[in-house]
Structure formats: C-alpha cells, structure tokens
Amino acid sequence: MTDLDPQVLARARARITGPVAAPASEPVPAGLTRVGDRERVWALPSWPDGATPAVLEEYQTAAMPLDRPGQARRVLAAALRCCWRRLDDSPWPGDAAPLADVLEVYVATTRGDAELKRRWAVGDLRRLADTGWLLLDEEAGTVRPGPRTALWAEESLAPLRALLRRMPPPPVEEVRSAGEGGSSEASASSAEAG
Template structure:
C-alpha cells in the first residue's frame, strides 16, 4: 500500500468515520482492523494513543465529539451499552445484538416521567444519530442494535468508568430501579 492509498483511507475515515470493508485486505498505516463477530467483514478505525486529546484529534482531522451532547442521546447510548455488553468483564466490542424493545425498557428506567410517545421519539432519534456517527449499528428492518466499531476506540480509563456506570443501569430483563454502585448484583 503506497502513501496515496493510505491518504485516501484516512480521508474516508475523516469524512465518514470507521469504514466497513471485506476481510482479507491490507491495513493502512495508523489504522487497526476490528473483525465482526461473524468474520464477514472488518472495520478500519484510527489507532490513536489513549492520551490523544483534542489537539491530537484535531491534527488528524478527527472529531473529538461526533454526537451532539443531548441528554437523551447519551441515555440512549447508555441503554444500548447495557443491553449489548452482556458482561462488563469482557471486551466491549463487538458485543451482542439487542432488540430495540429491550433497549426501550432500559431507556424507560433512565427517563422516568417522560410520556411513552416522547420516550419513543427520543429513543429512535438517538439510535439513528448514534448509528450515523458509528457508535451503534441499527438494523431498522429487524429492530435490533449492535455496538458500532467506534466504541473500540475507548481506552482503559474510559472502560473503567463505563464498567462502573454499567452496574448502575438496570438490565432490560428486570423491572427494578437502577442498581446502586456497590449494591449486590
């Protein structure tokens, strides 16, 4: 792979986020491959150090925050993480497929007091925004979600925080209130 090919791949990543490609191809310098669970495709994502702050991301032309920070969208992401990351002791990506209905149950726990219609609209809007940004993969026909390749870019400090938050979010299986940190599980 020559410099021109590498530059083209980086341009694709910068403009469209993680790129899904068939397995078996070369990996451009500075990118890493994430194999999907069924091994039918791989994702090319930037291989940046954990310490990469806004200045480094700016230098590479990558957005430091690709999703508008709406509280509803962040709660949607939290609900999807809870449903798609069955075991917080395991790797986050690729996770598991979750039914949108299961995510909706968890999201309802995270948004008490909202009406059903408003909650549904916020959930779908958040899932679609997160899908476009590469944080989730949403299959509208099957009404399922999976974690997107972009979550693999989170570093160990991020994952430590996410594991703690994961324990506080109720699963879609139970009807209880969110679990308190340090509570039995």
C-alpha cells in the same frame, strides 16, 4: 492526473465518512486501527493516548455535534446495558439486542412522556450508528456495540461497568430472572408433594 496512493485515499475516506465496514479480507492502511467481527472490518483513525477533543477538532475529526448530548449518552448507555451482557469482557463485539429492549431501558432511566422519549432515542440511535458507536439494524430491529467501542482502553471501562450495573436490566433479563425463580419454586413444591 497523478495516481493517489490507496493508503492515503483510505485514510482520507475514514476521516471524512467515519467508520465504514469493508469485507474482512480487505487490508487496513497504516495509521488506521483494524476493528473486525466475523464478516466485516472497520478502519478507524488511531490517536495517541490522551488525545483531547481539541486535538481531534484541530485534525478536523471532531465527533458529530449532537443536539442533546446528554440524552445521546443515556441512549448509548441503555444500548450498552442491553448489548454488553458479560461486563467482565470487552464491549466489542458485544451481542445484538432487540431495539425494543434498548428503548425500554432508556425510558426506564428518564422522566417524561415515554412515547416522545422513544422517538427521540431512535433518532439518537441513528446518529450514534452514523458515528460508529453503535451498529443499528432497523430492518432486523437490533442494535449492538459499534466498532469505536473496541478502541476503549481496558483501564477506562471500570466506571462504565459500574454505571451499567446500576441501570435497570433489559426486559428479557427481567423475564428470565423471574422465570427461573418461578420454575425452581414449582420444582421445589412438586418435590415436597412427591
């Protein structure tokens, strides 16, 4: 059997398995984009600007089909609302957010049975993590933007930023805002008394 070129093997692996984390010291083969954080690196296929879903399907790299794509997009938006705190910056690498906060933001943006929506959202979070849109750590109960978000072009982020600004804030932000208002009122009243 002939030896396979490691770069060809790495590109094939990225195509079949999707984004898989590797140690940050590992090189990324040509034809793949290196996306990293402090400890890990992901090798993602590089596509020319304007590559449509039809082109991706032709190359057999179409995104994972989703049972409820509209819901998955809302779950992704809720996760980004919690993890992408500084909207003027890039979404990658973002911040880890409590899974409970993401679920609360999602439930606040939808109608229906809240408990059922949470269960469905957890399934969508797992599928989004499998495809590299999010990094989900169920043991720690956190989620953050996935490596695929690093490939978003800056000019495409304006509508997403506008959408996220209209969404309800994460519960932690609401408590912090209320707490800051309450503490300043308390300090003002104590200053008046003194």
